[in-house]
Amino acid sequence: MKFGIIRERKNPPDRRVVLSPEECQNVLSKFPKAEILVESSPIRVFSDKEYAEKGLPVVEHMETCEVLLGVKEVPIEALIPNKKYFFFSHTIKKQPYNRELLRAILDKNIELYDHEVITNAKGVRLVAFGRYAGIVGAYNGFRAYGLKYNLYKMPKAESLLDQQALIAELKKIQLPNIKILLTGKGRVGNGAKEMLDAMGLEQVGVAEYLKEDFNNPVYCQIDASEYNKRKDGVRGNKADFFQNPEAYKSDFFRFAKVTDFYIAGHFYGDGAPYLYTREDVKQPDFNIKVVADISCDIDGPVATTIRPSTIAEPIYGYDPVSEKEVDFKAENAIAVMAVDNLPCELPRDASIGFGEAFSKHVIPSFFNNDKDGVRTTSTAKNDHPTKNNGERLVMCCFLVYCIS
Numbered sequence: 001m002k003f004g005i006i007r008e009r010k011n012p013p014d015r016r017v018v019l020s021p022e023e024c025q026n027v028l029s030k031f032p033k034a035e036i037l038v039e040s041s042p043i044r045v046f047s048d049k050e051y052a053e054k055g056l057p058v059v060e061h062m063e064t065c066e067v068l069l070g071v072k073e074v075p076i077e078a079l080i081p082n083k084k085y086f087f088f089s090h091t092i093k094k095q096p097y098n099r100e101l102l103r104a105i106l107d108k109n110i111e112l113y114d115h116e117v118i119t120n121a122k123g124v125r126l127v128a129f130g131r132y133a134g135i136v137g138a139y140n141g142f143r144a145y146g147l148k149y150n151l152y153k154m155p156k157a158e159s160l161l162d163q164q165a166l167i168a169e170l171k172k173i174q175l176p177n178i179k180i181l182l183t184g185k186g187r188v189g190n191g192a193k194e195m196l197d198a199m200g201l202e203q204v205g206v207a208e209y210l211k212e213d214f215n216n217p218v219y220c221q222i223d224a225s226e227y228n229k230r231k232d233g234v235r236g237n238k239a240d241f242f243q244n245p246e247a248y249k250s251d252f253f254r255f256a257k258v259t260d261f262y263i264a265g266h267f268y269g270d271g272a273p274y275l276y277t278r279e280d281v282k283q284p285d286f287n288i289k290v291v292a293d294i295s296c297d298i299d300g301p302v303a304t305t306i307r308p309s310t311i312a313e314p315i316y317g318y319d320p321v322s323e324k325e326v327d328f329k330a331e332n333a334i335a336v337m338a339v340d341n342l343p344c345e346l347p348r349d350a351s352i353g354f355g356e357a358f359s360k361h362v363i364p365s366f367f368n369n370d371k372d373g374v375r376t377t378s379t380a381k382n383d384h385p386t387k388n389n390g391e392r393l394v395m396c397c398f399l400v401y402c403i404s
Contacts, residue, residue: 001033001034001035001066001067001366002034002035002036002037002065002066003035003036003037003065004037004038004062004064004065004068004069005019005024005036005037005038005069005070006039006062006068006069006070006074007039007040007043007044008041008044008071008072009075009078010072010073010075014043014072014341014344014347015043015044015045015344016045016071016343016344016347016350016351017044017045017046017071017351017355018069018070018071019036019069019351019358020351020352020355021046021050021051021053021054021056022054022352023355023358023359024038024051024054024056025054027363030359030363031363031366034363034366036056036057037056037057037058037062037064037065038051038056038057038058039058039060040058040060045348045351046348046351062080065083066083066084067083067084067085067366068083068085068086069087069358070086070087071088072088073088073089073090073101074087074101076104079104079108079110080108080110081108081110082108082109082110083110083111084110084111084113085105085111085113086113086114086115086362087112087114088114088116089101089102089112089116091114113375118361118362120361120374121373125187126361126374127354127357127361127362128187128357129350129353129354130186130187131187131188131191131353132191132342132343132350133187133188133191133342134187134188134190134194134195134294135163135166135191135192135195136157136166136342136343136345136346137188137191137263137265137292137294138194138195138263138292138294139154139170140292140314140337140342141261141290141291141337142154142170142173142175142261143156143157143314143337144290144292144314144315144336145175145178145261145290145335146173147315147328147329148289148290148328148335151173151175151176152173154169154170154172154173155169156311157345158311158344158345161348162348162349163349167198167199171198171200175217176217177213177214177215178217178261179214179220179258179259179260180217180218180219180220180260180261180262180263181219181261181262181263181288182196182219182220182221182222182263182265183221183222183223183227183262183263183264183265183266183275184223184264184267185223186265188265188266188294189223189266191265192263192265196219201217201218201219202214202216202217202218202219203220203221204220205220206222206226208220209258210254210258220255223266224238224241224242224272225237225241226251227252227255227275228248228249228272228273229248229249229251230248230249231248231249236248241272245269245270245271245272245273248273250273250274250275250276252276253280253283253286256276256286256287256288257287260287260288260289260290261288261289261290261291261292262288262290262291263294264291264292264293264294264295264302264305265295266295268297272301273301274301274302274303275301275302276302276303278320278323280303281304282321286320288304289334290334290337291305291334291335291336291338293305293336293337293338294342296308296338296340304318304336305336305338306318306323306325306336307338308339308340309336309337309338310339311339311341311345314337315328315335315336315337316328316336316338317329317330317333317334317336318333318334318336319332319333319334320332
């Protein structure tokens with residue numbers, strides 16, 4: 001089986017890669033029948049030289065490869081017919097801007113496997129960059145806090161080598177006695193938690209966080225069962241919430257009244273209540289002044305996120321009264337960091353972590369007859385995708401549904 005690591009062609013450029021040079025070597029040592037070619041790239045975080053030094057052929061064309069591995073969407077004109085592709089297609093929510101890409105994939109007889117929907121039998125994603133979004137998002141949030149109040153200055157994450165360099169910068173700052181709220185306990189939320197813990201910040205429970213004052217900065221990590229409650233007054237739980245989100249309403253405001261800096265690392269599902277609304281933000285006891293919205297759902301559950309920001313300009317201000325964007329340093333403005341491609345700021349670490357998961361969970365499926373069903377496709381039936389035997393949804397049979 002011949003794999004090809006393709007050059008990323010989407011703009012703005014993405015420096016990440018599915019397999020690092022070292023991970024390529026690991027794959028080749030475990031699977032003697034595997035071959036890996038690397039398409040030459042001037043922007044990849046690992047240089048052509050680094051791959052060549054590991055004995056990997058660096059080439060200009062990928063036509064001889066059977067399976068092509070990328071990160072972001074491949075431009076239509078660069079798609080090679082009759083191949084298997086892995087990349088983030090950004091079509092799972094039927095995004096209209098990528099319908100033409102899906103049509104081209106069908107026309108060119110391409111099998112597309114979307115990283116986003118490769119899961120195990122329990123529906124847990126096997127390959128993702130979420131941890132690194134949390135790591136960078138937390139860092140960027142503290143940077144925004146310092147700039148908002150002119151307390152300290154930190155370099156941009158993209159200028160630093162790796163996570164340890166980010167942690168070293170965070171350890172230099174002096175925070176006032178603020179309360180920091182972190183939502184989410186998945187990859188993203190726990191990635192952010194890594195950074196808070198590395199700084200030596202004290203973690204406190206919900207009751208303490210809501211009721212007590214502290215002589216040092218503290219943080220509290222909560223999940224959906226703690227910032228939502230059932231409408232009927234019956235005690236709910238996390239499992240019930242995800243099964244019946246429409247039966248819940250937000251209980252977030254009690255946290256908003258005591259929080260100075262909020263890090264949003266949760267997953268927001270269809271039908272779930274918004275954490276806070278624009279009307280909530282207008283209330284005089286809404287205390288949050290800085291938001292690091294790693295989840296970045298626009299005009300959604302975090303009402304202050306009215307647009308994504310960019311790596312170049314990561315912070316903007318939200319005025320609660322006008323509901324418009326303003327200078328984030330304005331007195332009444334809430335500073336919002338809502339970069340929607342955070343792992344791109346830590347491309348080396350993100351690529352290494354992603355590649356380890358990909359070689360562990362996905363590569364073996366090509367040599368064991370896919371015994372774990374990692375590449376098992378679902379079928380599109382009656383204009384709706386259904387899963388076979390609880391196995392994972394893969395995009396190649398989802399295309400007709402997405403473009404219909």
